[in-house]
Amino acid sequence: MLLIGTVSVSWYLAVGAVLFVLGAVCMATKRNLLGVLMGVELVLNGANMNFIAFGSKVLRPEGSLGLDGQLIALFVIVLAAAEAAVALAIALNFYNNHNTVDVDRANELNG
Amino acid sequence: MDLIAVAWPYWHQFFFIIFAATAVGFGFGVLLSKNVVRMAFYLVLSLGSTAGLFFLAGAEFVGAMQLMIYVGGTLVLLIFGVMLTAQKDFINMDTHTQDWILATIVGGSLLMVLLFAAFGADDWSTPQDINDAQVEATKEATPLGLALTGIRVDKLGDSGDAVDDGKSGYLMPFIIVSIHLLVVLIGAAYMARTKKLSHATDDKSSRAKLMLFKMEHESEQLEEETYVVTHRGKSALNPLDPQNEN
Numbered sequence: 001m002l003l004i005g006t007v008s009v010s011w012y013l014a015v016g017a018v019l020f021v022l023g024a025v026c027m028a029t030k031r032n033l034l035g036v037l038m039g040v041e042l043v044l045n046g047a048n049m050n051f052i053a054f055g056s057k058v059l060r061p062e063g064s065l066g067l068d069g070q071l072i073a074l075f076v077i078v079l080a081a082a083e084a085a086v087a088l089a090i091a092l093n094f095y096n097n098h099n100t101v102d103v104d105r106a107n108e109l110n111g
Numbered sequence: 112m113d114l115i116a117v118a119w120p121y122w123h124q125f126f127f128i129i130f131a132a133t134a135v136g137f138g139f140g141v142l143l144s145k146n147v148v149r150m151a152f153y154l155v156l157s158l159g160s161t162a163g164l165f166f167l168a169g170a171e172f173v174g175a176m177q178l179m180i181y182v183g184g185t186l187v188l189l190i191f192g193v194m195l196t197a198q199k200d201f202i203n204m205d206t207h208t209q210d211w212i213l214a215t216i217v218g219g220s221l222l223m224v225l226l227f228a229a230f231g232a233d234d235w236s237t238p239q240d241i242n243d244a245q246v247e248a249t250k251e252a253t254p255l256g257l258a259l260t261g262i263r264v265d266k267l268g269d270s271g272d273a274v275d276d277g278k279s280g281y282l283m284p285f286i287i288v289s290i291h292l293l294v295v296l297i298g299a300a301y302m303a304r305t306k307k308l309s310h311a312t313d314d315k316s317s318r319a320k321l322m323l324f325k326m327e328h329e330s331e332q333l334e335e336e337t338y339v340v341t342h343r344g345k346s347a348l349n350p351l352d353p354q355n356e357n
Contacts, residue, residue: 006238007127010230012168015131017225019161022138025218029206032147034193038154041185042138045161048177056168063234067258067265070251071281073165073173077180078288082295084185088192089303099319101196102204 009060012053020046033091033101037084044080048073126167134160145203151190158182172251259285 023042030036053059055069095101133156140153158181165174230236254265261280 007123008236008238010236011127011131012164013229013235014226015134015164017222017229018135019138019157020225021218021222022135022142024221025214026142028217029142029210029214031204031206032201034147034189034196035150035204037189037192038141038150041154041158041181041189042141045158045181049161049164052165052168052170052173056170058169067251067254067263070170070173070255071258073170074176074255075284075288077173077176078292081180081185082292084188085299086295086302088188089299091192092195092303095196096323097319099322101201 007059009053009056012056012059013050016046016049016053018046019043019049022046031102031104033094033103036103037087037091040083040087041080044076048076051076123167126163130160130163130167133157134164145205147193147197147202147204151186151193154189155182155186158186170251172255 019042023039023044023046026039026042027036028039030039051065051069051073053069055065055067055073057064057066091101094106098105135157137153137157137160141150141157144150144153159178162174162177162182165171165177254263257264259281261282263280
C-alpha cells in the first residue's frame with residue numbers, strides 16, 4: 001500500500017496504456033484471425049480506461065470530464081459490440097472460403 | 112461493509128493494485144498464450160478486472176455495462192467464433208520470431224511514450240486524498256440516460272454557449288449509434304449466413320465447396336445408414352438395406 005501512496009489519474013492512465021500496447025502488439029503478432037480480434041478488444045479497453053479516469057469525479061475533483069467521459073465510454077462499448085459482430089462474420093466467411101484462420105494466407109491481393 | 116471501508120484507509124489502493132495486476136497480467140496472458148481457447152479465457156478475466164477498475168473510479172454504470180455487454184455479449188460472441196473455427200491445426204499457432212522482435216521494439220517504445228505522457232502532466236499525477244465522503248454511491252444511470260436524450264441534468268447550473276439549447280446532449284450520437292447497430296447486425300447476419308452450393312468459379316473456393324459438399328453427403332449417408340439400422344426389422348424390402356442384395 002505504501003508502494004504507491006495515494007492513487008492519481010496517472011495510475012489509471014498507466015494501466016490503460018499497458019492494455020493498449022498489449023492489444024496493439026497482439027494485433028501485430030497473432031496469426032490467428034480471432035487473436036487479432038482479441039487484440040482489438042484490448043485496445044478499445046485501454047482507451048476506455050482513459051475516458052473513465054478523466055471522467056472520474058473521485059480521481060479529479062475539479063476539472064474532470066464528468067458524465068461526458070462515461071458517455072463516450074458507453075459509446076465505445078456499443079461500437080465494440082458492433083465491430084465484433086461484423087469482424088466475426090468476416091472471419092467465418094474467410095474460414096468457409098479458405099479453410100483456414102491464418103491471416104498470412106489471406107494474400108491473394110498481394111502484388 | 113461500511114465499517115471495513117471506514118476502518119481501513121488504504122482500500123482504494125488495495126483494490127486498485129488487485130484489479131490492475133489482474134487486468135495487465137491476463138492481458139499478457141492473451142498476448143503470450145499460443146492456444147486460442149486460453150486466449151479467449153484470459154481476455155474474459157482481463158476485461159472483467161477492467162470493469163472492476165471502472166467501479167473503483169466511480170463509474171458504476173459503465174462498469175456494469177462493461178460486464179453485461181462486453182464480457183457477457185461481445186466476448187461470448189468471440190468465444191463462439193473460436194469454437195466454430197478451432198480445428199486441430201488452428202488451436203495452436205506460433206508467431207514468427209522476427210515478428211516478436213519487431214513487435215517488442217515497437218510496442219516497448221510506444222509504451223515508453225504513453226507512460227511518459229501519463230506521468231508527465233502535473234495535473235494528472237497529483238495524488239488525490241480519497242476520503243469516504245467522496246466515494247459514496249452516486250446515482251448515475253438517470254443522468255446518463257437523460258444525457259442520451261439531450262438533457263444534461265448534471266450541467267443545469269452551468270451557463271454558456273456550449274450548454275445552451277441542448278447542444279451538450281448526446282441525442283444525435285445516440286441515434287447514429289442506434290442506426291449503426293441496426294445496419295451492422297443486418298449486415299453481419301447477411302454475411303455469416305450459410306450459402307447454398309453453387310457452381311464454383313475459382314480454385315480455393317471450389318475446393319472448400321467440394322469439401323462442404325462431401326461433408327453434407329457424408330452426413331446424408333450416415334442418416335440413411337441409421338435409418339436402415341433402425342428400420343431393419345420392419346421394412347425387409349428397403350432398397351437401401353444391404354441384406355436385400357443377396
